[in-house]
Amino acid sequence: MPFPRTHLEPEHEMFREQVRRYLKTNMSAKVPKWREQGHVDREDFEAFGENGWLCLWADEEFGGLGISDIRYDQVLQEETIRWTDIGFFHNAHSMLVGPYLDRFANPEQKKSFLPGAVSGKTIMAIAMTEPDTGSDLAAIRTRAEDCGDHYLLNGAKTYISNGIIGDLFVVAAKTGDKRGQIGLFVVTADMAGFSRGRHLKKMGLPVQDTAEIHFENVKVPKENLLGDPAKGFSYMAECLAVERTMSAISSLSHAQAAFDVTLEFIKDRRVFDRPVGSFQNTRFIMADLRSRLDSAQAYLDQCVLLANDDKLTPEDAASAKLLCSELQGEVVDAGLQFHGGAGYMDEYEISHMFRDARIARIYAGTSEIMKEIIGRGLGLGEKDLR
Amino acid sequence: MPFPRTHLEPEHEMFREQVRRYLKTNMSAKVPKWREQGHVDREDFEAFGENGWLCLWADEEFGGLGISDIRYDQVLQEETIRWTDIGFFHNAHSMLVGPYLDRFANPEQKKSFLPGAVSGKTIMAIAMTEPDTGSDLAAIRTRAEDCGDHYLLNGAKTYISNGIIGDLFVVAAKTGDKRGQIGLFVVTADMAGFSRGRHLKKMGLPVQDTAEIHFENVKVPKENLLGDPAKGFSYMAECLAVERTMSAISSLSHAQAAFDVTLEFIKDRRVFDRPVGSFQNTRFIMADLRSRLDSAQAYLDQCVLLANDDKLTPEDAASAKLLCSELQGEVVDAGLQFHGGAGYMDEYEISHMFRDARIARIYAGTSEIMKEIIGRGLGLGEKDLR
Amino acid sequence: MLNRTIYDEEHEIFRKTVRAWAEKEVFPHGEDWRADGCVSRDIWKSAGEQGFLCMYADEKFGGLGLSDFRYDMILAEEIGPREPGFFLGLHNRIVGPYLQNFASDEQRERFMPEVVTGDKILAIAMTEPGTGSDLAGIKTRAVDEGDHWVLNGSKTYISNGFLTNLVLVAARTNPDATHEVGLFWVEEGMPGFERGRNLKKVGLESQDTAELFFDDVKVPKENVLGDPKGGFKTMMMNLAEERLIGAVGFVARAEHAFSITMEFIMERRAFGRAIGTFQNSRFKMASLRTELDAAWALTDHCVREHMEGRLSAEMAAEAKLYTSEVEGRVVDECLQLHGGAGYMDEYEISRLYRDARISRIYAGTSEIMREIIGRGLGLDERQRN
């Protein structure tokens, strides 16, 4: 019997049923095609939009449902990962990029960008990371020069999720010479000087298109500046707690799915005349993982409730992200191991899960950055404690 | 900011304040004496009794408060561990032995045993383990022979907590030759043929008196049989989920206290001209432990709520016990390490915590037994899966 | 870093030769071979020309008569980490020894010359769909038809399986006795012998791992290796060397991962410092360095024992277990220290991470190694009953 999740109400479970039915019927079968071509299709975003599942939080005037309860996003993400592929990044669109528009866009900006975001006609991405900066966002070099009625944007970004199919990019760029003086700009793919670089090949997440993008004298009209041109850094900090909670949700959903795939396999696969799962070593490791999955789920669900009330601290979001991504890594590793040679072969789902999972301890802030955040919260920062 | 614990209501926190004030004022100072003599004093149990803190669940007619909400027991245990010593086993009295009386004693038995249990005049212990049986309870050898109006009890038990100061023992004994045919008997220390063996010396928990006890032709009146003489095994199974939850509570409270002691130490102690806590390695390990403590707490608190509703499965109780005791082991080990040489010295509290913690992965069922339980719950038992 | 003392001067000269050849002939083809899913036949012939194949073979077969295990260690160390699909160790130290030590003179005369030139690429076919490490569970059957055997069944996860033209196949020779297994040399072109797919996998992209099918394959009696009932025993005799050559490859790959990571973390900067100078990076690398050195010490010790002919199956299992687990930890931590770059194909660490994942599985999983070691300690119910 699974550990009961008390934070979900009947309406969330009804929503889950609805999502599940749709995904199983309409999308599960597309996964091989997505993996082959290296991205989902525009129609997949649009289908989500038609169902009302993009940017749930958006106001009805923009076509949204005005639902800010992120338990719905959690359910959506859990079902997406279980029935399609963890690389379908509609959640990044809705909950990683979307919140910048929700929180910092002015009414005109909302009017112009949100309808497309909600319908899925406009696929969104965020462009922060640059070659050589990694987690050190204050060190970015992309510049936005104030030219009166517009900004002139120059620079390059990399590791951009939805980078190939994206239409709208929230771009972080330096607006002055001080470290951390950063503004956020809405750049659309049709602007002159915007170009996409390589579609990056990577170990896993084949469904997720990760790309480089370049800005060469892109004229970004002032109307596309989000909020204060010097406050981008604190805007990003503000959105990170939700981003990391979402990342933790993905990791844990993926870990739960990998656990289930493995559990099924080891009950079935026999060796030395017994099911692999009946060996004590297998049983003990699965038991240990089960208890940690349940514990992480209980914690994460609490974090989700706190995030709903805007009470989730950056430290707690970092804890959730750290825990869930590390656990995901352990589950897929053990799962592959228990598959034996089969686990190494592409035809077994666990092999994809293993490859897909490795980025989770890195993106949305590495485990090391998470520990810095939590550790500083304990008063152990090098600068605070002398 | 600590991770918010949402399962406690204001009345529990009021209770915590009351307990804390009492323990700090009246009991903290006794710890060195307890450690020296190897047990708490009878008066300490009686003091708890006077405060109404023993067997909270007992009916008012027996002097109890009729409170079956185990969050109060959780709070009591957390405060006991923080302000006195983890070896003061009033919780074993109230929540490990007590429930056998609560669940299986008939009205006459309750009338005769509960008032002393509630007042602390009768200190209770449970006698299951025997030399050579360990976790395999079905293999016990102590026998209770049916002699008409009484049972004749013969055998020996070991590792009995409260074994030196205990007055009343719930004893498991074979009542027939079938494996697992066991009855439970209330044996009092004044019965002829009852004797205590050695007060066992052990690595830690000096405040907890752990002893051997012997039964040589002890005549146990039939009125002292609890329930059905053949159902002791299933009675024990019934009580184990709560016992393990309590054990998990103790482990996690101890781990939290060890974390705090260490955090304080490393902020203060300097090496190479910097506080130990300001080194990145220290900060990262403390951050990792912090996130796991929070996660375990969220899970455990959910388990407590489930136990309150009698919905906690044996598997989930085993998960909580496994997780919390393993985490406790890691916290005290890292805590001692960060104390450096000081951590190895008796005068630093962390050295006691390190020694006290090692039994937690063993008693109330070893980590291996917990994994068996959880693993079988997954359908991976050797007998279920062929 | 541990000062390895196992090599003499002539070995280091050999190492230089190997390195120069590999830089020129092997490494430049990596990308193509990964796209092809196997290395080229030409590189096998080139290795043969260099004298790198089955050096222990008699000079009359073109070999060098040199059985010193350390030359194959050097091949594993120099080539494996950078071109993981070129399974020289499998040819030289896993299958080759069957031909060298257990085959008939006639078989050696017939096969060894081309094995030494690289015209014949060796493979061994034990695993079947659903059997994994459990050799007693194989279902491929060989039926004695007088002057030949008839082979039926299928094998999977066969390394070198796509390129091989001489494969040693394990098959049951008695339907009533699971432990009666024979070993048969199956040659390319024998009717009924077919290759299946070249399997796609997590890593080792340039290593051809294939399914093999046997449909009424007539195998002449001359192609039976030794006693057709005694294949198990033969297979057991070569296990120590098989695990040892694996172990060398695992530590070597881990060492390579360590070394490219050292470069990366001293070059890449964050928050104004080389990322290698953060205490966390320093401590992780220090721990990995220590584990690597313990792995080298254990491996070299086992090699010395092997050269003295006294390496036990349990010690070989310890070496295989320990080195593959260390390798796994090293590539994981090293990838982490690369950050996002570590996930991208263009960074070598991402390939090493994927390649390494099979080490804890093939040639006997870590679990099987623990069974062997634990049973060697006497911790086995069956031995006690």
Add this chain to the structure above:
Amino acid sequence: MLNRTIYDEEHEIFRKTVRAWAEKEVFPHGEDWRADGCVSRDIWKSAGEQGFLCMYADEKFGGLGLSDFRYDMILAEEIGPREPGFFLGLHNRIVGPYLQNFASDEQRERFMPEVVTGDKILAIAMTEPGTGSDLAGIKTRAVDEGDHWVLNGSKTYISNGFLTNLVLVAARTNPDATHEVGLFWVEEGMPGFERGRNLKKVGLESQDTAELFFDDVKVPKENVLGDPKGGFKTMMMNLAEERLIGAVGFVARAEHAFSITMEFIMERRAFGRAIGTFQNSRFKMASLRTELDAAWALTDHCVREHMEGRLSAEMAAEAKLYTSEVEGRVVDECLQLHGGAGYMDEYEISRLYRDARISRIYAGTSEIMREIIGRGLGLDERQRN
């Protein structure tokens, strides 16, 4: 189990002698010594009579002129695990070498004879309250008063601190330069030299660990070891050997824990089977066996390098780090396999567990070892600026 090849026949003869002596003279006193908080002075003299103390000392001082490190390894292996409080290694291989290698002829003549007989028990006093591994932070001061130095300060966690009658004390000799430190031989009976408490600790109950106080202690100039400003350098020169003898002791204790656990789990039964035959037990023991063997391989390798005079400080740090971490894992898993018995004083594993906990801390914590190894790799901000 790893076949160790480091010992020759004469070493094994010596091992038998040590073992016989220890069974008769050392081990029977364990309980008393634990109650006393230290071993007896008599056992030191008995060891001296056997020729076990500072074997490298010149024959004219009663020594054997035998510098072979392996004899001290054998003492550590045979005695340490069962009588952890008898710190022969400290006397012979940590403090003794200062006298042998860096002292004046006059000091050697004066002290060595009694050091060899065991009448003088050696200790070294570096650590101070609040400094831990940070030697640059010591506050004990020595002031030059012409024909003598005056010592003031206090030391703590001094092993052999209660029994010692000749202790080498590190003190700052220049108030303005933290790195100018001198080493002083302080003798029992010098006015102002006092011992504090024999500290109670988690384990090592029979090892006297004490505080030492120096209140205007007049130390004659003849008792200065080498350059009174150059103590740091001297201390650094002996670190490799200090860590190596520690490492041997750690693996030996872990090996002993493994061996008593093997006995326990084959004897103790649960659910109708010896608990050693459960797969979990078998796998745990197999993993521990593997780690132990890696630890022996690494340690013996380092000893060989040390005997060749080429063991680096970093490699010694690796050996210390690795063996103490392995020891910690081994005693923890072994205790777990004992179940409730493992927590009881009457089972030896409970003592081994407590004894082992200091190994990751003293003679430089695991964190300090990682700093040393990591800096040796060049991963150090300071080296780059």
